[in-house]
Amino acid sequence: MSLDAELLAAHAAGDVEALITLYTRASEEAVQDVARGFYLTHAYVFALEAGDARANDLARELQKMGRQ
Amino acid sequence: MSTDLTAVIAPIEQARGLPNAHYIDEATFAEESKAVLHATWAGLAVAADVPESGDAKPLEFLGLPLLLIRDKDGDVRVFQNTCRHRGMILVSEPRKIEGAIRCPYHSWCYSTKGKLVTTPHVGGPGMNTHEAIDKDTLGLIEIPSHIWRDVVFVNISGDAAPFEDIHADLIARWAEFDQPMYHGGDDSTFELGVTTNYKLAVENYCESYHLPWVHPGLNSYSRLEDHYNINEPGKYSGQGTLVYRQFEGVGGKRFPDFSDLSDKWDEGAEYITVYPNVLLGAQRDHAFAIVLEPQSVDRTVEHIHLYYAAPNVDDAMRLKNTAQWKEVFEEDIFVVEGMQRGRYGPGFDGGRFSPAMDGPTHCFHAWVAQRILDHRQSHAVAAQ
Numbered sequence: 415m416s417l418d419a420e421l422l423a424a425h426a427a428g429d430v431e432a433l434i435t436l437y438t439r440a441s442e443e444a445v446q447d448v449a450r451g452f453y454l455t456h457a458y459v460f461a462l463e464a465g466d467a468r469a470n471d472l473a474r475e476l477q478k479m480g481r482q
Numbered sequence: 483m484s485t486d487l488t489a490v491i492a493p494i495e496q497a498r499g500l501p502n503a504h505y506i507d508e509a510t511f512a513e514e515s516k517a518v519l520h521a522t523w524a525g526l527a528v529a530a531d532v533p534e535s536g537d538a539k540p541l542e543f544l545g546l547p548l549l550l551i552r553d554k555d556g557d558v559r560v561f562q563n564t565c566r567h568r569g570m571i572l573v574s575e576p577r578k579i580e581g582a583i584r585c586p587y588h589s590w591c592y593s594t595k596g597k598l599v600t601t602p603h604v605g606g607p608g609m610n611t612h613e614a615i616d617k618d619t620l621g622l623i624e625i626p627s628h629i630w631r632d633v634v635f636v637n638i639s640g641d642a643a644p645f646e647d648i649h650a651d652l653i654a655r656w657a658e659f660d661q662p663m664y665h666g667g668d669d670s671t672f673e674l675g676v677t678t679n680y681k682l683a684v685e686n687y688c689e690s691y692h693l694p695w696v697h698p699g700l701n702s703y704s705r706l707e708d709h710y711n712i713n714e715p716g717k718y719s720g721q722g723t724l725v726y727r728q729f730e731g732v733g734g735k736r737f738p739d740f741s742d743l744s745d746k747w748d749e750g751a752e753y754i755t756v757y758p759n760v761l762l763g764a765q766r767d768h769a770f771a772i773v774l775e776p777q778s779v780d781r782t783v784e785h786i787h788l789y790y791a792a793p794n795v796d797d798a799m800r801l802k803n804t805a806q807w808k809e810v811f812e813e814d815i816f817v818v819e820g821m822q823r824g825r826y827g828p829g830f831d832g833g834r835f836s837p838a839m840d841g842p843t844h845c846f847h848a849w850v851a852q853r854i855l856d857h858r859q860s861h862a863v864a865a866q
Contacts, residue, residue: 451608459589459602465581482610
């Protein structure tokens, strides 16, 4: 299953844990900064909402990029 | 057209009750609500509605969307349930906020203390800041709130004097009960929807005059002459009994008492309205709070909650006690709904009070009228 398909499936299932993981992976695979920032933002927002421990690291990544 | 309230604030011997328009006319009720329900400390909910950190419950108060939440440090707060971005409702169903409140529209996120934490893509894709968006000024709008006897009071207008000042006398009166009390849980709360203006539920609660007629079961042990009026003009009113009988379970088993109460409470109990919309009962072995939710000029939901002196009281007794109170409060429904229907009779002039028996009701009417008169006066001054 492609990353896109996995993301759609996670959205459909409301699987927040998977959304954080998959958007983080998407950010790592992104070539351009804009795309990386976009995916990191989504990973961060879902982590923040869920109280997931990864939120802090994701926020730091965005800050390092000047995007948070 | 403004109602004439002169007769309402007259001494009880000459007074008449609030005019019909305050019970049946939308415009009059809207003016009254600003003066009475928004400008004072009104009951919204109970803290037990959000027992754990992160618990959030959306509520409406006369159409105003509110969010009751227990923040991550355990403090109960009330916010407008509205995102500061495009005005979207933030929380639609009671739920636990695990981390942040995320707006379902564009995902602006707020902490449980109302701070705006992140604004995704606000500066363009993947850019979560913009110089025009100052997060520090865009937190959730917090409504001043105060908890007393587990009731969450709110001051919608935000300019009332502190709750402890306004209700200092009442707080002192019941100081002996200033000790832990425990909500009985899901089986110790119920709601009654009634087709009536909320003030009629207050009026009925305040007086004992109706007890022998409407609650003959109560009257078998609690006679009219065993009750006394509580009238504190401009402050609060209600009734007391001198023959409170503790609830008894099988074999005469009783609930634990609140600690170190004086003799007054051995057979005494008091039932007082915290104006404008909270009905409280204080008794040696359990307490209750009724938060009247005024949904419209002729529609009210009564939220009833029972409390005990210990966290775990006998299940069967607790259930029976809830059922017993429900029966009593249901007996009042035909009265408050009947008085509402009666208010559509144009010849009714607000009614006369029994100077001996209706003091608490007159006290409430005069308080409402004075709040409205003060409101009109402040608007007149502002207009000049």
